[in-house]
Amino acid sequence: MSTPLKIGVLVSGSGSNLQSIITQIENGTIDAEIVCVISNRSDAYGLERAQRHKIPAIHLDHRRFSGREAYDVALVETLREYGVRLVVLAGFMRIVTPVLLNAFPHAVLNIHPALLPAFPGLHAQQQALDYGVRLTGCTVHFVDAGTDTGPIIIQAAVPVLPGDTEESLSARIQTEEHRIYPAAVRMFAEGRLSVNGRTVTIAPHPATPTGSLENPAVEPPA
């Protein structure tokens, strides 16, 4: 691709994962452009983040629509206006419908704060504490019609420690979220992800030597 990937990000809250992606785009790690940030809530701090980085920030109030499908029709319209090719959910607290998924096949990403398929749905960190697991983590996945059931791209694990609260565990998981979500977006932007059924294949990084290897090296490593 000659032009960078155009990304639309959907948020409902603070958008700290949005920030981690903005940072890696701005420092040149991800070759992509966030062309719009959309929130169903006018007070989402993610909208303010977008504005600070000169990204169009759009409030699309779900209460103005008759239902989920009608809302998603408007979402798709807006995303298409901006030429979006990848939709990134970053704390978007709404269930998306096939209206959105069919408009962006295999091009809607989400991150969930658990090692799926364990603890899908809301309050995943508290679910993990209540169950008494020793390891939990986060999962970046393609979104499908189910709740947190789509094909998995990356997972990272963290320990649950004695005395953990929902807050302390969420913070530990979030550190990993901010590592793996930008990494998955980068893989997508580099065209390295392919989906076959439930399996996501990650092609080697273009910089990885595959065929021949000259000796001595004629170019220094990247």
Next chain:
Amino acid sequence: MSTPLKIGVLVSGSGSNLQSIITQIENGTIDAEIVCVISNRSDAYGLERAQRHKIPAIHLDHRRFSGREAYDVALVETLREYGVRLVVLAGFMRIVTPVLLNAFPHAVLNIHPALLPAFPGLHAQQQALDYGVRLTGCTVHFVDAGTDTGPIIIQAAVPVLPGDTEESLSARIQTEEHRIYPAAVRMFAEGRLSVNGRTVTIAPHPATPTGSLENPAVEPPA
């Protein structure tokens, strides 16, 4: 406790986890004694392992009993004859009933080849491959009346790698099983595990300094 913990191990197959525990008892890492190994199958290699280490090996054929409860009554009788205080399931391919669990409250351990609550039941490794997770692992837990639902003691994670088969993934998980199952048995033998609802608390190792610390040290560290 002045006498070492008496352990009974139940197997149906090769008993490689049995071997990992035998090894750590023989090298002095775990202060315990395996007083009997019981199998529902006469051809279980675990029985042969036991005999090689001079451990009583007992074949208790489930087909001779009218049902699960009747079988477990016989199991409990045998375990009590040997003075067992901890029951370790090591590839025991039978569902245990409250008959066994009530006779050994919070004293029946199992290991499962997945990061529970993900992928309970049979063929956990194939379930993980079919789902497409990037991380899986194994879980040592106290056994309760459900299938792989009991309070968790230790979990270890391993990556699922491109091209993995059920065999290659199982082997990678088994390496971790052989580390964490003896470790959990050791914690039990040291009296360091307590169960409160779904939460297992692990008391610090007796060698861990807790109260005071003299300086300079008056004894060398263990």
